Amino acid sequence: MEHLVIRPLNNEDASKAVELILPIQQIEFNVPVTIDDQPDLLDIEACYHRTGGCFWGAFSGGQLVGTIALIVTPDNNGVIRKMFVKKEYRGKEAGIAQRLLNTLIKYSEHNGVIHLYLGTVEALKAAQRFYERNGFESIPKGNLPKSFPLMAVDTLFYSRKL
Template sequence: MIRIQTYQSEHCQGIIDLILPIQQIEFQVPITLEDQPDLLEIPAVYMHGNGNFWVATNGENQIVGTIAFIGFGGNRVALRKMFVAAAYRGKTYGLAQQLMDMGIEWCQERQIESMWLGTVPKLEAAVRFYEKNGFDKVAAENLPPEFPRMAVDTLFFCKFV
């Protein structure tokens, strides 16, 4: 059984153990923990204003998915750290969609106007997933100036909630 819950401090290492191998090994994105200090400071970075961080755990309480928002520039959020363990991807669990639906609902409840995100082209399935969920591509020069851009990101998307 999958359970989605708000981040707690005991989740920190499990989040790192989920995210880094997906980035570095599975998709060969040249990013390290040092490049992502937010993973060690989740409450300070994500959990204030219009931001939050959630984890999905399996029956053994292992973290198998994450999604987060950083509030920026009024009623806008940056979608960050959306990762799902390979064994939990696809229609069997529908975990990515569960996380996205929960995030969209959370934004609607808080009257968030728009969700923005950055990614890399090699994450083709993620790009298709975002497009399927109503995100439109945005040129980098059209990003809001306050958007918290990650150095490795080259593709950008926006969804009006």
């Protein structure tokens, strides 16, 4: 694999993010979600950066191969969104998902985030194992903070104290 670069994405990168994320959601995992359900992908700066969070991309050879995003809520909780890695770049060998998550955790700790939360779907078994290996615990939907922005498709929820 070529040298990996992780950097913040902004609105100029929105089309690249959509081109990576939508096929993974719709084709690979059959999640019934469209771009209309995800306006955050079209205004990365307003939905992530302005909350105090960020949206990162992993680039290999100039190609976007992975993403992760953080929303910071007014009560200093972090919400992980848009964790996707292109199929041929997944796995422990490449380590892209781990590097993206490490980037988000380091940023969160540096910026006073006290707790991380995320939602996912039942079909994403590997993602669930990945989060559990990284210290996230499954929690009932009712235990999410009131500030957690729910996504209609999410059915499983995780949290990790920082």
